[in-house]
Amino acid sequence: xxxxxxxxxxxxxxxxxxxxxxxxxxxxxxxxxxxxxxxxxxxxxxxxxxxxxxxxxxxxxxxxxxxxxxxxxxxxxxxxxxxxxxxxxxxxxxxxxxxxxxxxxxxx
Amino acid sequence: xxxxxxxxxxxxxxxxxxxxxxxxxxxxxxxxxxxxxxxxxxxxxxxxxxxxxxxxxxxxxxxxxxxxxxxxxxxxxxxxxxxxxxxxxxxxxxxxxxxxxxxxxxxxxxxxxxxxxxxxxxxxxxxxxxxxxxxxxxxxxxxxxxxxxxxxxxxxxxxxxxxxxxxxxxxxxxxxxxxxxxxxxxxxxxxxxxxxxxxxxxxxxxxxxxxxxxxxxxxxxxxxxxxxxxxxxxxxxxxxxxxxxxxxxxxxxxxxxxxxxxxxxxxxxxxxxxxxxxxxxxxxxxxxxxxxxxxxxxxxxxxxxxxxxxxxxxxxxxxxxxxxxxxxxxxxxxxxxxxxxxxxxxxxxxxxxxxxxxxxxxxxxxxxxxxxxxxxxxxxxxxxxxxxxxxxxxxxxxxxxxxxxxxxxxxxxxxxxxxxxxxxxxxxxxxxxxxxxxxxxxxxxxxxxxxxxxxxxxxxxxxxxxxxxxx
Numbered sequence: 001x002x003x004x005x006x007x008x009x010x011x012x013x014x015x016x017x018x019x020x021x022x023x024x025x026x027x028x029x030x031x032x033x034x035x036x037x038x039x040x041x042x043x044x045x046x047x048x049x050x051x052x053x054x055x056x057x058x059x060x061x062x063x064x065x066x067x068x069x070x071x072x073x074x075x076x077x078x079x080x081x082x083x084x085x086x087x088x089x090x091x092x093x094x095x096x097x098x099x100x101x102x103x104x105x106x107x108x
Numbered sequence: 109x110x111x112x113x114x115x116x117x118x119x120x121x122x123x124x125x126x127x128x129x130x131x132x133x134x135x136x137x138x139x140x141x142x143x144x145x146x147x148x149x150x151x152x153x154x155x156x157x158x159x160x161x162x163x164x165x166x167x168x169x170x171x172x173x174x175x176x177x178x179x180x181x182x183x184x185x186x187x188x189x190x191x192x193x194x195x196x197x198x199x200x201x202x203x204x205x206x207x208x209x210x211x212x213x214x215x216x217x218x219x220x221x222x223x224x225x226x227x228x229x230x231x232x233x234x235x236x237x238x239x240x241x242x243x244x245x246x247x248x249x250x251x252x253x254x255x256x257x258x259x260x261x262x263x264x265x266x267x268x269x270x271x272x273x274x275x276x277x278x279x280x281x282x283x284x285x286x287x288x289x290x291x292x293x294x295x296x297x298x299x300x301x302x303x304x305x306x307x308x309x310x311x312x313x314x315x316x317x318x319x320x321x322x323x324x325x326x327x328x329x330x331x332x333x334x335x336x337x338x339x340x341x342x343x344x345x346x347x348x349x350x351x352x353x354x355x356x357x358x359x360x361x362x363x364x365x366x367x368x369x370x371x372x373x374x375x376x377x378x379x380x381x382x383x384x385x386x387x388x389x390x391x392x393x394x395x396x397x398x399x400x401x402x403x404x405x406x407x408x409x410x411x412x413x414x415x416x417x418x419x420x421x422x423x424x425x426x427x428x429x430x431x432x433x434x435x436x437x438x439x440x441x442x443x444x445x446x447x448x449x450x451x452x453x454x455x456x457x458x459x460x461x462x463x464x465x466x467x468x469x470x471x472x473x474x475x476x477x478x479x480x481x482x483x484x485x486x487x488x489x490x491x492x493x494x495x496x497x498x499x500x501x502x503x504x505x506x507x508x509x510x511x512x513x514x515x516x517x518x519x520x521x522x523x524x525x526x527x528x529x530x531x532x533x534x535x536x537x538x539x540x541x542x543x544x545x546x547x548x549x550x551x552x553x554x555x556x557x558x559x560x561x562x563x564x565x566x567x568x569x570x571x572x573x574x575x576x577x578x579x
Contacts, residue, residue: 005238005343005361006257007248010279011161030252032157037252045237045343045361052490056342058237060487062244062251063150064143065225065372067520068487078520078556082247083143 005045005058020090029086036062036069036081039092047071047081051098070095110566113139113186115433116202116215117426118193118375121149122176122419123411124221127426129179134434139213140180141188141204147180148173149223150243151419154250162253165279167271169314169419170250176423195552196220196375198404203565205557210565217406217433220376221426224369224412227391227472228525229264229289230479233338234365235487242272242366249275256362258282261347263336264366265290266470270318272364277325284360285328287349289367291473292332298469305465308458330356334475338363367472370528371413377550379404385543389416389467390477391528392547399432399449400425408433416467420459427452477529478536485533486526488519493533500537506546507531520556523548 015031022039029038036059039047046056047069059069062082069081072093081092115131117124120142128140140147146156152173154162163171180187188206195203202213226241233239242262248254255276261284262273269286276283305312322329330351337348339357348357373383376394381402383392393415400408408429411422428449435445479485481494491514499513507523507530510516516530517523523530531542538545 007254007362008257010165010249010253010255011159012253013157033252037248037254040248041252041254047237050490055235055490056237057235057487058343059240060244061226061241061525062247063225065521065524066487070520085145 005040005043007041007043009041018086018088018090020086020088020092022092023094027092031086033086034062034082035071035073035084035086035090035092038086039081046094048095049097054097110201110212110214112214112216113137114215114437115139115217115219115430116141116200116213117219117221118142118196118202119149119221119223119411119413120144120147120180120187120189121151121221121223121411121422122173123223123413123422123426124149124219125176125180125426126423127219127221127410127430128185129176129182130427130430131434132182132184134430134439136184136430136434136437136439138185139188139215140185141191141193141202143190143192145189147177147187147189150247152177153247162250165275166250167275167278173419192555192557193375194555194557196379196407198379198407200406203552205555205561208561208564210557210561212565215406216437217408219400219408219410219426219429219433220413221409221411221422222372222375222413223422224416225372225524226366227368227370228485228529229365229367229472229476230483230485230493230529231336231338231476232480232483233340233344235484235490236338236340237343238340238361239338239344239363239365242268242364243369245272245362245364246275249279255279255281256364259284259358259360260362260364261285261287261358261360262364262366263287263289263333263347263349264476265472266366266368267315267318267466268369269366270315270322272366273322273327274318277321277327283325283327285330285358286322287333287336287347287351288329288331289333289336289473289476290331290470294469294471297471298465301465301468305462307461311462311466334473336476367476368470369412369416371415372524373413373547374522374524374550374554376402376409376413377547378552378554379407383547385541386415387541387543388464388471390472390532390542391416398428400429401432406433406436417460417463421456424452424456424459428456477532479529479533485529486516486519486523488521488525489515489517491516491526493529496530496533497537500534504534505538507534507548508546510534511548517548522550522554 410425
């Protein structure tokens with residue numbers, strides 16, 4: 001569920017829209033958006049919970065400095081949502097708390 | 109064998125773009141690396157795609173970056189977008205991660221043009237979702253044409269705060285309030301530097317214009333704001349503060365913070381270079397020559413990464429570094445280098461004239477440099493200022509010790525965001541200058557890289573390995 005954060009589009013790119021999937025829900029983004037921008041535009045303020053205290057966080061710097069917008073993108077954990085462009089069908093999930101170690105993931 | 113090139117420029121903002129163009133014009137082979145999909149840096153971000161609305165909202169300075177972007181269309185420049193540099197060595201090897209694969213380039217000369225980042229502005233609640241840097245607001249505007257709903261609150265101090273407020277007003281956003289944390293005494297101290305600043309009065313005129321427009325808009329503007337708090341549950345719902353002796357609270361779902369920008373020193377620090385503490389803008393500057401060259405021969409710093417000067421200064425510094433590199437590689441003579449540098453230095457002096465005034469006027473309030481005990485200062489590891497003060501009481505003298513005690517600076521951002529605050533808090537607790545306390549020891553990889561990516565790195569030539577074995 002989007003949680004009431006409100007950004008509006010001033011104008012739209014002629015390039016058209018892209019649909020990504022966030023926590024199983026379709027999110028319409030503009031071509032050229034980063035994943036973090038697309039989620040903020042769709043009203044999702046919270047994009048992860050922290051590893052230490054499990055508290056909610058959202059994008060903060062939008063320029064790759066703070067690592068607060070870490071997301072699981074197409075099965076790969078801990079990616080900076082503000083540094084990844086949206087592409088059609090991208091699967092995005094929140095990072096919940098600390099990541100557990102597992103073997104044989106799609107990282108490589 | 110790894111790829112070799114004359115010049116690697118890291119960062120495609122004003123400094124990097126100007127350096128690349130200047131070097132390529134003098135027949136150097138240039139590789140320009142940037143994390144973003146298009147050149148421009150943060151200031152000219154999204155300039156590759158603009159429309160009328162965006163240009164009107166962003167104001168007259170934004171399209172000025174076009175000239176720098178156009179300068180990149182030269183056969184000698186190869187651009188490497190969406191590429192992350194995770195290590196630079198003293199031997200001038202640059203390690204890159206791109207599309208999930210690692211690579212290395214060896215350069216005769218390197219210009220580090222990694223720019224600035226916003227100074228952290230910690231206070232209770234600043235970690236809540238919906239609280240963001242003002243720069244993030246601007247990035248959303250430039251990159252995705254996103255503007256906040258009405259009632260967004262802007263808090264802090266410095267020119268970018270006014271610029272963003274002005275841009276939002278142009279876009280028709282009803283800004284909820286501007287909460288100015290600049291100490292009132294700054295203005296008096298800054299007046300000493302006013303005559304110098306008047307030499308570059310275009311900056312002052314621009315600032316006054318922004319302030320007038322904000323005043324005309326009747327956006328509530330609170331001055332001397334202290335005791336700032338972001339309140340809410342999962343995300344920010346209101347902001348509480350004191351101003352003029354009264355307590356206030358305003359509803360907001362978006363709170364944008366700014367208290368100046370500081371050099372991004374991750375690469376210069378990771379190279380083990382000397383950095384000097386600048387007491388006025390309260391940040392570290394890598395030590396460089398008049399050409400921007402560091403103590404490592406052939407590695408230069410240009411632009412805000414060497415000290416905040418703004419886009420014009422950055423471009424001139426990029427040109428100086430490129431000229432010196434070109435001269436060293438034999439593309440131009442010493443005399444040509446000197447004569448071509450002369451007009452560049454003149455521009456540089458003009459644009460730097462305003463800095464002392466601005467740095468003094470917008471020097472951050474102590475409260476947000478050295479926050480209260482309950483405030484989280486390391487966002488990654490969720491360490492409070494109080495914990496760091498406790499580690500000092502236990503005997504820690506500097507940030508590398510507090511890091512070992514309680515992990516501040518050990519999370520994924522590698523201390524980028526908390527570095528200055530941790531040094532300030534330790535210095536405050538010890539009653540010394542941050543110069544004495546020092547900074548984090550930054551080690552490569554300076555951006556996280558997976559083992560999978562690392563494994564794609566081309567191995568050194570087998571014959572070379574054999575030769576080393578024999579040697």
